[in-house]
Amino acid sequence: MSDVIVVDYGAGNTRSVCAALTHLGHTSAVSGDPRDIANAELLILPGVGSARSAMEHLTLTGAAAALRARFDEQRPMLGICLGMQLAMQSSEEDGGVEGLGLLEGHVRRLTTGRVPRLGWAMVDPWDDAYYFAHSYACESSDAIATSDSITAAVQHGSFLGVQFHPEKSGDAGLSFLDQCLSRA
Amino acid sequence: MPLARLIPCLDVSHGRVVKGVSFVGLRDVGDPVELAKFYSDGGADELVFLDISATPDDAVTMTAVVAQVADVLEIPFTVGGGVRSVADATRIIESGADRVSLNSAALADPALITAIADRYGSQAVVVAIDAGDGVVHTHGGRVATATPTIPWAVEAAERGAGEILLTSIRCDGQRMGFDLDLTRAVRDAVSIPVIASGGAGSAAHVAAALRVADAALVASIVHENPAGLPGLRREIESLGIKLRPLKERR
Numbered sequence: 001m002s003d004v005i006v007v008d009y010g011a012g013n014t015r016s017v018c019a020a021l022t023h024l025g026h027t028s029a030v031s032g033d034p035r036d037i038a039n040a041e042l043l044i045l046p047g048v049g050s051a052r053s054a055m056e057h058l059t060l061t062g063a064a065a066a067l068r069a070r071f072d073e074q075r076p077m078l079g080i081c082l083g084m085q086l087a088m089q090s091s092e093e094d095g096g097v098e099g100l101g102l103l104e105g106h107v108r109r110l111t112t113g114r115v116p117r118l119g120w121a122m123v124d125p126w127d128d129a130y131y132f133a134h135s136y137a138c139e140s141s142d143a144i145a146t147s148d149s150i151t152a153a154v155q156h157g158s159f160l161g162v163q164f165h166p167e168k169s170g171d172a173g174l175s176f177l178d179q180c181l182s183r184a
Numbered sequence: 185m186p187l188a189r190l191i192p193c194l195d196v197s198h199g200r201v202v203k204g205v206s207f208v209g210l211r212d213v214g215d216p217v218e219l220a221k222f223y224s225d226g227g228a229d230e231l232v233f234l235d236i237s238a239t240p241d242d243a244v245t246m247t248a249v250v251a252q253v254a255d256v257l258e259i260p261f262t263v264g265g266g267v268r269s270v271a272d273a274t275r276i277i278e279s280g281a282d283r284v285s286l287n288s289a290a291l292a293d294p295a296l297i298t299a300i301a302d303r304y305g306s307q308a309v310v311v312a313i314d315a316g317d318g319v320v321h322t323h324g325g326r327v328a329t330a331t332p333t334i335p336w337a338v339e340a341a342e343r344g345a346g347e348i349l350l351t352s353i354r355c356d357g358q359r360m361g362f363d364l365d366l367t368r369a370v371r372d373a374v375s376i377p378v379i380a381s382g383g384a385g386s387a388a389h390v391a392a393a394l395r396v397a398d399a400a401l402v403a404s405i406v407h408e409n410p411a412g413l414p415g416l417r418r419e420i421e422s423l424g425i426k427l428r429p430l431k432e433r434r
Contacts, residue, residue, distance in 0.1 A: 015280040019255045048277075048304060082305075114377045114398065116307040116346045119186030120229055120428035129187060129428035131260055133282065133307040135346075148185065168260045168282065170224070171430075 002029040004181070005040035007067075007083070009049070010057040017046050017080070020167040024178050032057070034066035042184035043070060047081025047165075051107070051136075052094035054086060064100060071102045074158045076184040084154060084161025085138055093136055103156045105140025110150070121147045123164070128172040130164035137163060187428050189229040189399035190390065190417060191379060192406045194219060196265075197237040199245040217252045219410070224259050226413035227430050231257070232285065232349070232401060235265030236324075242266065247279050254280020262310055264349075273300045277308060285310040285349055288322040291331065294343055301344030306376075309347075311340040315366060316353035325353040333366070334373050341374040348374060349401065351381040359385030359404065362393040371397060387419035394425045 004026050006014050014030045021028040028044075029036070037043060045067070058064040070077060079087050088099045091107035099107070110117055120129040123145050130152075138151040138161070145153035147163070154161045160180065166173035194201050200214040213219065220231055233253070235246045243266055250263055263276045264285030273284045290297050290311050301309045314321040315333040322329060337348050350370050352363035362383040371378040377398035384390050384402045393400040406413055414430075421427055 013254075013277060013280060013282065015251070015254050015278070016258075016282075019280070020258060022255075023258070048308065050302065050305065113185050114375060116305075116376065117186060118307060118347060118377050119189050119398065121186040132186060133260070133305075133346075135306055165260070168258060170258050173258060 002027040003041040004028040004044060005036045005042075006030045006044045006046055007037065007063060008032040009054045009063065013048050014046055016167045017044060020174060020177055021181075024174060024181060026181060032061050032063050034062040037063055037066040037070060041076075042181060043067075043075070043077045045077065045079040045083030045086065047079070047083040047085070049082060050094055051082060051085065051091045051097045051099075054082060055097055055099065058086070058100075067100055068102065071157060071159055076180075077159045078180050079159065079161035080167070081134060081163060081165060084163060085136060087154075087159055087161055088138055088140060091136065102159050103140055103142050103154055103161070105138050105142060105154070107136050107138055109136055110134070113148070117150070120169075121164075123147045123152045130162075130166065130169040130172055130176070132164045134163060186398070188394040188425050189379075190227075190420065190427065191230045191232055191399055191401050192223045192228050192413070193232040193234060193381070193401050193403045195234050195236050195403075196246065196249065197235070198242060199249050202236070216249050217256060220253050220261070221256050222410055223406070223413060224257050226410065227417045227427075228259060228413065229428060230259055230399070231261040233261060233263045234285075235263070237265075243272070243275070247275050250276055250279040250281050264310070264312055269296070270299045270303065273304070273308075277304055283308045283310050283346070285312045287312040287314070290340065291320065291322065291329065291336070294339065297340060297343040297345050301346070306344050306346035309345050310349050310379075311337075311345040311347075312349040312351065313337060313340075313370075314351045314353055315370075321353055325351070325356065334370060337370045338373050341376045345376060347377045347379060347398075349379045349381055350397075351401075352383060355383030356381070357404075358383055361385065361389040362400070364392060364396050367393065368396045387416055388423060390416070391420050391423035391425050394420070
């Protein structure tokens with residue numbers, strides 16, 4: 001059985017996440033099945049696509065309920081980009097979307113710099129550059145890292161979320177994923 | 185603001201890299217997967233693959249290439265050429281590309297920009313503009329249209345493009361430096377990032393482009409010496425441009 005489940009919610013780039021996991025010596029599978037979400041050693045909620053269609057898909061398939069149950073049981077979960085934003089209470093995207101509400105905080109449209117914010121940027125206090133591609137960002141008291149004063153990572157209970165794409169962040173990203181996997 | 189990006193562009197035809205990659209250190213210079221990995225290891229921040237054959241038959245070949253590249257690459261990459269519909273974009277993004285680049289298809293049907301952005305987000309849509317004499321060109325820069333460059337860039341951004349890939353036809357292939365005035369004018373007119381393209385002949389040219397643009401596309405300057413990419417990066421950095429720090433290879 002695969003040790004990592006990458007949650008499928010109908011859009012997005014799950015292939016690159018799986019490729020990075022393979023590179024690190026882990027087996028992974030893409031699934032939206034609530035049972036797989038419940039049983040996985042580590043769960044990754046990847047990100048690309050729109051918040052509304054992602055939440056609708058997760059709710060309809062029962063995946064949203066499985067994600068909340070998994071969080072309540074304190075089992076490890078990693079959210080990437082939109083996957084991190086979905087864990088918040090709400091998002092401004094698509095005219096307003098209710099999130100999974102695992103973490104306290106809200107997702108707002110970026111108002112400074114070029115939007116979308118694209119490219120490699122330093123993350124404080126991790127002192128490494130990671131690849132970002134986003135137009136929205138989290139405002140949360142659970143922030144543990146920032147990049148240009150924008151939330152780069154959040155953590156609460158068993159949920160760790162990152163705004164950047166570790167699967168697209170070269171060696172820095174692979175090291176980050178490796179650490180997540182060894183802690184899971 | 186994110187760090188400046190250096191983006192090698194690979195022209196692909198019938199699944200093979202074409203145009204001027206000459207390097208003895210590669211087993212197969214025509215293999216997009218091997219070359220992509222080589223550039224990624226050398227410190228490329230991102231890659232662009234341009235399918236210059238782009239006939240319907242080649243779509244299948246290109247999709248396979250995209251999937252193979254995605255399996256070995258841990259940096260983002262964009263695929264252009266032959267993206268004419270949401271279905272084309274879906275095929276490429278779901279095979280592992282981060283972004284698609286639209287050129288003449290976006291001009292012919294600007295609604296395509298919005299349709300792809302709605303599905304995958306603005307960050308997944310690059311609009312490529314081949315500009316010369318104030319107007320947009322098609323057919324690899326050979327045919328002038330009546331569409332003025334800057335209003336088109338503004339419209340593309342309004343319709344949901346996440347980045348403009350701006351090529352100066354006059355400078356492309358000349359290796360005499362980028363068209364900085366054009367780049368500045370387009371970047372000032374939009375609030376999305378802009379990739380400067382066409383004219384890289386030296387580290388100084390790239391550094392100058394990165395002072396006015398968010399990223400620079402490079403082709404022959406790296407293809408004639410793929411092993412020189414880390415050195416090119418160091419030279420650009422010595423000119424005061426901050427690029428991402430590279431980790432020690434493990």
